[in-house]
Amino acid sequence: MSRDPWFDNAKMALVTLVVVGHAWVLLPDTAFVGHGYDFLYAWHVPAFVFVTGYLSRSFSYTRARMWQLVRTVAVPYVVFEAAIAAFRILVGGEELQDLWRDPHWPMWYLAALFFWRLLTPVFRPMWGGLAVAVAISVLAGLYAGDTLDIARVLGLLPFFVMGLKATPERLERLRAPWVQVAAVGVFVAIWLLTSRTDDWAATEWLYYRARYDELDVSDTRAFVTRACLLAVGTLGAWAFLALVPRVGGWFARMGAATLVVYLFHGFFVKGAEYAGFPAWAEGHYATSIVLTSVAAVGLSLLLAWQPLSSRLQHLVDPIGFAERRVDHAHDLRDATVEADVLAVAVQEAAAEEAADERAARDAGHAVSGR
Numbered sequence: 001m002s003r004d005p006w007f008d009n010a011k012m013a014l015v016t017l018v019v020v021g022h023a024w025v026l027l028p029d030t031a032f033v034g035h036g037y038d039f040l041y042a043w044h045v046p047a048f049v050f051v052t053g054y055l056s057r058s059f060s061y062t063r064a065r066m067w068q069l070v071r072t073v074a075v076p077y078v079v080f081e082a083a084i085a086a087f088r089i090l091v092g093g094e095e096l097q098d099l100w101r102d103p104h105w106p107m108w109y110l111a112a113l114f115f116w117r118l119l120t121p122v123f124r125p126m127w128g129g130l131a132v133a134v135a136i137s138v139l140a141g142l143y144a145g146d147t148l149d150i151a152r153v154l155g156l157l158p159f160f161v162m163g164l165k166a167t168p169e170r171l172e173r174l175r176a177p178w179v180q181v182a183a184v185g186v187f188v189a190i191w192l193l194t195s196r197t198d199d200w201a202a203t204e205w206l207y208y209r210a211r212y213d214e215l216d217v218s219d220t221r222a223f224v225t226r227a228c229l230l231a232v233g234t235l236g237a238w239a240f241l242a243l244v245p246r247v248g249g250w251f252a253r254m255g256a257a258t259l260v261v262y263l264f265h266g267f268f269v270k271g272a273e274y275a276g277f278p279a280w281a282e283g284h285y286a287t288s289i290v291l292t293s294v295a296a297v298g299l300s301l302l303l304a305w306q307p308l309s310s311r312l313q314h315l316v317d318p319i320g321f322a323e324r325r326v327d328h329a330h331d332l333r334d335a336t337v338e339a340d341v342l343a344v345a346v347q348e349a350a351a352e353e354a355a356d357e358r359a360a361r362d363a364g365h366a367v368s369g370r
Contacts, residue, residue, distance in 0.1 A: 005248035007051060008255025010241060014048045015258040016300040019265045022106065023296035026269070026278050027288055034203070038194040041206040042229070043236020046159045050237045052113065053163020054171075059120040069117050071319045072259075077103075077110040079318070080263050087267055092274045101147055106266050108149040108209075115153045116160045124164045133161040138226050141212040142219065155208030158230055159237065174242040183239035190236055201225050254301065257309035260316055261300050268299055 021040050027033045059065055081100055084107065088094040096104055103111045123129040140154035173179065197203065204210050205225060212222035281288035303309060314321040 003252075003256070005252040005255075006241075006244060006246040007055065008248075008252040009246070010047075010051050010244045010255075011258045012251055012255040012300075012304065013244065014044060014051065014240075015261045015304075016297055017044045018048070018106075018262065019269075019300045020293055020296040022265065022269050023272075023292050023299075026273055026281060027292055028278075028282050028285055030285070033289070035195055035197075038197040038203055038206065039191050041203070042190055042194055042197075042232050043240065045206075046156070046230075046233030047237035047240045049116075049156045049159035050163040050166075050241075053116070053160035054166050055163075056117055056120050056160075057124060057164055059117050061121055069114065072317055073110055073114045073117065075319055076259070076263060076316055077107060077114065079315075080110075081107045084266055084270075088270060092270060098146075103149050106262070108152055109262065111148045112153045112156065115148070115150075116157070119157075119160075120164060123161045130158060130161050130165055133158040134227075134230060137208075137230060138223050141210075141222055141226060144211065146209075149209065151209045151211065152207070155226075159233060162234065162237075171241065174238065175246075179242050183242040186235050186239035190232060193232065201229060205229060253306070254304035254309075257304040257306070257313070260309045260312045261303040263316055264303050264312060265299055 017040060021037065021044070024033060024037050024040075059069070078100065081104060085096050085099055085104055088104070089096060123133065126132065137155050137158050140151060140157075144151035144154050197206075202215070204215060206229070208229075212219060215222065217225070277288075281292070303312070
């Protein structure tokens with residue numbers, strides 16, 4: 001089945017915004033940067049989860065699918081959780097605890113993806129599944145904890161289920177010109193709304209990870225706030241998809257490497273932090289905003305560049321790489337055996353042909369001798 005350039009464009013744009021958002025943490029904590037950060041996080045993670053849900057619709061509890069889940073999600077989580085933790089400890093001198101049990105930045109998404117995929121066969125056919133997911137999300141803030149970032153798994157669940165429930169026919173409605181015009185209006189509204197985020201929902205709310213009692217609000221206020229964030233995230237995700245180009249090209253082709261970008265960009269962002277970039281940015285405010293944003297986009301494109309991403313993919317999926325090497329070795333062995341068999345057959349045929357020629361000559365000599 002051919003790849004859909006619409007979703008490849010969406011994936012590449014969203015992972016680039018992930019890199020940009022993480023890089024902005026290095027900038028001075030000003031009102032402008034904070035506003036831009038809140039605007040971005042109000043909708044781009046929900047959009048990413050929505051797209052992930054849509055592309056997970058075919059997941060089932062078959063042996064092949066379960067093995068693929070382990071190989072492409074669980075194994076990279078174990079490997080890169082250890083790698084980024086080692087980098088932060090050995091290079092950055094940070095102190096980290098609860099390795100693997102409490103995912104460290106930015107590994108939470110792999111842990112969440114693992115559980116969301118397992119929930120796919122449950123929620124996709126469920127009548128009223130989206131309403132159930134919303135109820136779970138709203139109530140999760142009362143109890144969910146840090147173990148495997150279950151708070152985020154449940155908090156962002158509605159966006160994943162929404163993606164599961166989406167169909168090509170329903171998404172086709174986003175092509176309408178009036179929807180694209182409305183999408184611009186949605187983003188303007190979100191921009192205005194997030195200009196006063198601290199008045200109704202602190203930035204921490206946008207991560208969907210904190211329990212309500214940690215945010216020092218009443219349960220009723222927490223329920224309303226979470227519900228509002230789900231609505232804003234949904235509108236933002238739809239608006240984003242309405243504006244994403246549907247044409248193929250070099251950018252769309254990079255959409256196949258989004259996991260590579262996601263897993264490797266953290267080393268560069270943390271490396272810049274350890275190198276003292278935040279201190280430099282304090283004294284070069286305007287320049288640092290432009291430089292950080294451009295560098296983040298450039299880093300995303302570089303990591304998704306096929307000559308590089310194809311090599312980094314071996315580290316992202318080491319078991320798959322090993323399986324492909326073994327299969328290649330088997331193919332070479334089989335090809336060698338087939339070549340040997342063919343060579344023997346050719347030699348035998350040549351020998352038989354030569355014998356027939358000799359027999360014919362001998363018969364000819366015998367006739368002429370008489």
